[in-house]
Amino acid sequence: MENKVNFFDYDRVSLEAFFSSIDEPSYRARQVFQWVHRRKVINLADMTDLSVELRHRLSSLGSFELPKVVEERRSQDGTIKWLTTLWDGNIVETVLIPEVKRNTLCISSQAGCALKCAFCATGRQGFSRNLSTSEIIGQLWLAEEIVSNYRQEQFKLSNIVMMGMGEPLLNYSNVVSAMKIMLDDFAYGLSRRRVTLSTAGVVPGIDLLGSDCPVSLAVSLHAADDNLRSRLVPLNKKYPISVLLNACRRYSKNNLNSTVTFEYILLKDVNDSESDALKLTSLLGDLPSKVNLIPYNQVEGTGFMVPNIDVINKFRMILNDAGIITITRKTRGSDIDAACGQLAGRVDEYSNRQQNKKVPDEKVKISG
Structure with missing residues (x-):
């Protein structure tokens, strides 16, 4: 048939x-x-x-059709990266980060990415297409199955982060459908606080998510003023910081004043000054929030470098002293290009001819 x-x-x-x-x-x-x-x-x-x-x-x-794992890479720190091929030849990446008290899986939502963030390997590959629900939830299904076979026992993931390749809110319907499966008591039964969606700041999608599937929200901020953020995250030209933070306030208020996580990649001599830290404290002062500082993970051709540890510690101290919970995220999997900003996969060459087209999704679009 x-x-x-x-x-x-x-x-x-x-x-x-x-x-x-x-x-x-x-x-x-x-x-x-x-x-x-x-x-x-x-x-x-x-x-x-x-x-x-x-x-x-x-x-x-x-x-029941699944994508196929074609390669596994293991880091010295225990991180595992799987390269998964899709029916059309695109390859996406999924990363397992095992820790003592939890196991976190980082899942991709698109083959490539159209947002072209300056520091990110995925955007340099161009954009091919959105992943289907099966291709998203299939990454979770395969990860549990593979690790269970290693350990000869049932393996359960404790946390899911939609932080892999692509912008999840530009594949809204399929991502939400997959997350509903993650949350379903007859499937994976994860709590909403253990499923995190990370966005570069697609404001209409944040507002929709708050009513459709209110999971933990993380926002890739990376700068405290619009001029710099527009250079690092071009989406900021459409949704500037004030508009983005107002959406975050709505999201938090509508979900029991839930905490919004802000991700901030520290780039040497770009966004790592004490002045940058003070601007950030001013921006986030009235918003239930925490900040994850991410020392830059090297991506060839970007020209960025990681600050030294003293600069990172000083930046964190300024935020903590202002009452903002701030941690410096430990780099995991950088030796296998599995760390934040390093995922690239292999995107069909078709995407290189399509980079300037709008990302297709029936509910959330970038226009104008």
Whole structure:
């Protein structure tokens, strides 16, 4: 049968609607979700609490298709990076950061990125396309399955960060659908505070997310004034800092005054001065927030350098003294190009001819 569906593209509400459309009770979606996401069973024939007739019928209508892991790289610090190929030849990257008390998975949402942030390897690859829900949630499914096989025991991730390749809010519908699966009690059952979406500042998407799927929000800020931020993050020309921070205030207020995390990559002699730190304290003073300082991870061709440790410590101290919770993020996976800003994958050459086109998404667009 042509045009079979990929059941990995469905969150539970969508899968319930699918079962209703074929005159089956909606609770079948819960059964299938538990087989697929909890037990890691994707062969319909093995889903034994479904009738044989229904299993045959579902097999004629669709299947569970995953991207393929083509390479694994391991860092000396324990970080693991997987290169995953998609059906069209694009390759995206997924990073597992294991720690003593938690395991964090960094997931990609696009093949490439159209935002062209000055310090980031992904944007230098150009933009090819948005990932489907199955290609996003598939990264989580595969990570748990691969590590479980290593350890010969069931492996559970404790935290998910949508901080891989691409701008998640420019693939809004598919990202939200995937995050709903992450949060679903019949799938991964993660709490909202353990799923973090990081954005460069797509303001309409922040407002939508606050009502549709209010997970933890992180914002890639990287500068405390518009002139500098527009150089580092060109999206700032569309959504300047004041507009962005007002969206963050709305997000926090509408979600029980939740804390917004601001990511700030420290670039030597660019945004690392005491004056920059003081400007940042002024910007964030009335907003429930914390700051992650990220010492710059080298990306070939950018011309940026990392500040020395004394400058980093002084910057952090100024923010902490102003009452803003601030940590310096430990660099992980830099020896395998898995650290923040280093993910590049391999984007189809088609993207190089498409970089100036708007990113397609039916709910959130950049215009004008």
